[in-house]
Amino acid sequence: MRDVARAAGVSVAVVSYCFNHPERVASVTRERVLATARSLDYTGANAAARALRTGRTGVIGLVCGRENRSPLDDLPDIQIARGVANVCTQEGLSLLLAPRTGSPMDGLIVVGDHPDPPLHPVVYIHDAAGRGDAPHVACDLDTGIRDVASLLTALGHRSIAVLGYPGDGERRAAAARHLGTADALTVYEATSRRHSEGHLAARAALAAPARPTAVIGLSGDLASGAFDLCLRLGLRVPGDVSVVGVDDTPDAAALGITSVAVPHRETGEIAMGLLRAALRGQPAPRVPRLPAPLIVRASTGPVAGS
Template sequence: MHDVAKAAGVSQAAVSYAYNRPHKLSEARRAHILAVAEKLGYAGPNPAGRSLRTGQVGALGLMITDSLPYAFDDPATTELLKGISEVGELAEVALTLLPCPLESARVAEGAGVLVRGAVDGFLVYSIPEGHPAIDTVLSRRLPLVFIDTPNPDGLPRVGIRDRKAAREVADHLLSHGYRQVGILVDRLVPDGRGGTVDAARVKAARDHVMRERMAGYAAACRKHKVPWRSVRVVEAGGFDYERACAAAEQLLAAEPVEAIIAASDLMALAAIDVAHKHGLRVPDDVAVVGFDDIPAAKAAGLTTVRQPLVDKGRLAARLLLDIIDGKPGREIILPTELVVRGTCGAAH
């Protein structure tokens, strides 16, 4: 920068402005500086040097439990990512996706991407209880914000009241008189297992969101005097459409059900597709409700719970940037709304 400033006949600060604060220079002055820099072979300030000066690297880390494709395949996660990307300050801040699969030996050892990743803070998204990644990021003592993740220590968090919202949608369904009920849940324990769930597995659930939603469904069943032991629960074992369809097939192939409570819209939409494949009409033969209100839910006429997924991402990113700037953290609980459409009719 010193050499460029001398050759261009400007101050070293002006060279810095040309790269970092172009609005402080006229277009002609900035163009002159950049032309001289190019002639001298100077490509701009060294990122490592800037990091040493500011103490920041200009990147946020988004932790996810699954592999990278999950972040782009799961509709709810893509909506969250959209909200994160809408934060204006992120125009000059990198977002680093940090996959933390439970089966990763390096994550379990407190090594790997969470230690090597050069970030200023972490967005901890839907990480199961007991995941070693939590201890690893806490040990780095960097700012963090939990999203849909248990937070016993009262750290900054953004989420919704999953149990309350799940109870509301199940209450609406059961108020129509349905008694033969099945539940489709994405994942209770991150061990890759799917299939019919017993009471012990529900109790051992480590996914905070799914555990809370299951508790809400159970509360609605108690209210409407539907014996919980009569409710068949099938776990997909993951968050992709193929596993959701397999779980729906297993549920519908067993004893007949009048209604399906799906713990996510992806599961609900898969259940509708499988029902149609079997010649069942929705809601005449089987009613279906979901959770999230992803864009595809409206097109399918799905009765569901609307949660502000985009707002959740936006607020979490904004909160983390504020904490990095030295402002205090807090917990943000967003509202939900029951959205009644056509997949939940009167009992026949």
């Protein structure tokens, strides 16, 4: 701690406050001290001793979905975890991924649908059901998917396949709401939102007697899987089939897939900011839904022959 204080040009007491009572230190000073600490591989006083002294563990938990899946298995979850971790690092906190029931933590961030966790301050991300007065961060998926519907309608698409996955409730509801006027709107189920599942669900959709002219993947990886399958089947994108995704993943961008861009990392950062306020006993500010704009790329075009 003395080395950090000397390198940052502050007292030992200020370094201690930065780790144990960060709200009492000016943000500019705190960030300088924490950056210096990271450069010296200093992570603060012993966690057990700090817990005894402050009643806090210095640990934040991140729970993804009802099944408490690992956030390292899915790109949107990875992006959320990075956003949460960025703020944890600034605050000198540790992040516990997929914590087990009873794990010592100061608070939780819950992504998607999950039973109410007990005892901890909680912030929810992308939980369509809402949790009363609990802080909640969400994106304006409704507007993004409405813009998808407007684009496809303007391009003449009336036969549309939607590739869904477990837990896609808000996205699926928006698709049904805004694409319900299509002559043929069919949902094909995937068991997850991964690329390989996009292959399987799209294969079923494209094998239908009346092949859809557009495929919407309710995740970015489902969309890129559908795009890849179209190419393997010798179908032109967008000449034969238009493809759209929800989540603007790096693969979707590289393939030129029209996508609804969901700012996952930003949601993680904002959620951690709300949890930080709750841990300090401060009222949580109301957060408006974050924009999820439609990015139009080369994978969408007019229906062939129109």
